[in-house]
Amino acid sequence: MPTRMRAVVKRGTSVTVSQVPVPRPAHGEVLIGVELAGVCRTDIYAAKGLLPCADPLILGHEFAGVVVALGPEVHRFSPGDRVAVMPVIPCGLCRRCAADEPECCPHHDFLGVGRHGAFAEYVAVPANVVHPLPDHLSFREGAYAEPVCAAMAVRKTAIHPRERGLVYGDNRIAELTKRVLHSAGFDIVDTYAEDSATPLETDAYDYVIETRPTGPAFDEMIRAVRPGGRIILKSRPAAPVPIGLRAVLRKELVLESASYAPFAEALAFLAKHDVTDLLGDTYALEDFTDAFTADGAGEERKTFLSCRPR
Ligand SMILES: [Zn+2]
Ligand SMILES: [Zn+2]
Structure with a gap:
């Protein structure tokens, strides 16, 4: 040795x-x-x-x-x-x-x-x-x-397979999260590239999962989720991230976080x-x-x- x-x-x-x-x-x-x-x-x-x-x-x-x-x-x-x-x-x-x-x-x-x-x-x-x-x-x-363990944590949240979901981002974490959801029967899940030419629909999703938290990304996620819908937090940014809480309250959104699955x-x-x-x-x-x-x-x-x- x-x-x-x-x-x-x-x-x-x-x-x-x-x-x-x-x-x-x-x-x-x-x-x-x-x-x-x-x-x-x-x-x-x-x-x-x-x-x-x-x-x-x-x-x-x-x-x-x-x-x-x-x-x-x-x-x-x-x-x-x-x-x-x-x-x-x-x-x-x-x-x-x-x-x-x-x-x-x-x-x-x-x-x-x-x-x-x-x-x-x-x-x-x-x-x-x-x-x-x-x-x-x-x-x-x-x-x-x-990373799989972190992605699988989203399955512990209150989202449901029949709901329409969005994974915000088109990085490998977004792709992995989408696959983890598919494996649990979540088939109505989109991913969204931040630099996409097509804007997200407003009030279109029952839940949105973030994969890269920034202020502008939260603005978009808050806009895209339906009133009463949920935003799933799963990143660990190094610094605080500004969130437009006024818009969160106006739509009575649920912010739910999930760290790891077993x-x-x-x-x-x-x-x-x-x-x-x-x-x-x-x-x-x-x-x-x-x-x-x-x-x-x-x-x-x-x-x-x-x-x-x-
Ligand atoms: Zn890691
Ligand atoms: Zn402990």
Whole structure:
């Protein structure tokens, strides 16, 4: 077992690939050799200093890999197990945790934000957020489970398959959200590109799901949803977003948010649905800047970093 590893480390305002110590799995933790890690808006916000985060910090939270060592009192896994990891580290003490909804724990810590993440050869995480990766799922698909988990959260809201819905945006998150809805019998769902030449109909939708929250986008969503309809919030913008509350009240709209579905449901979705067309290029860890640029630019396909220990 090596003692040093490569990792994408943020120190103050600089983000570099550095040699750092391989973490040791603490009590209840699993040490994972990271195979692939996905790049996400959250990583880019953290890298740019737009999110409060730990310092120094290894970035990255969407990943899959292989168990290499176990901390004390971990019996559920063995070295060599292929796994995917939910980056939400629950507090274990609150009402959501007691209700077996750890993915919705409001007091959670988050990999790659509050504690060291997965843009590294190895990462140590609590065993209770580690999930076996089914044999027929690739590491890429496993690393994509967290975005699927976030998209699937919309199914927890009060929207109904017979209603007419709109996913506002034409990025990969909008496409994934639409597929997740289709898989649950929601067939009357449009997507809308913000730069579309055709304006949205007014009062046309029972619900609208946002995928990129900005003030102008909210103006449009509020206009497009019918009076009494709902707007589903699912993004985590780095900064506050202005919303025209006067218009919300005039139409008596419902604003409803949804963070995550259970992680196991995301793996089950991936086992049944092919999403490979939403998955893009893989970059070497050393080329993380290119990967961040590629991911932020088009947002059509998920970008990955290859982190496999050398
Ligand atoms: Zn993410
Ligand atoms: Zn909790």
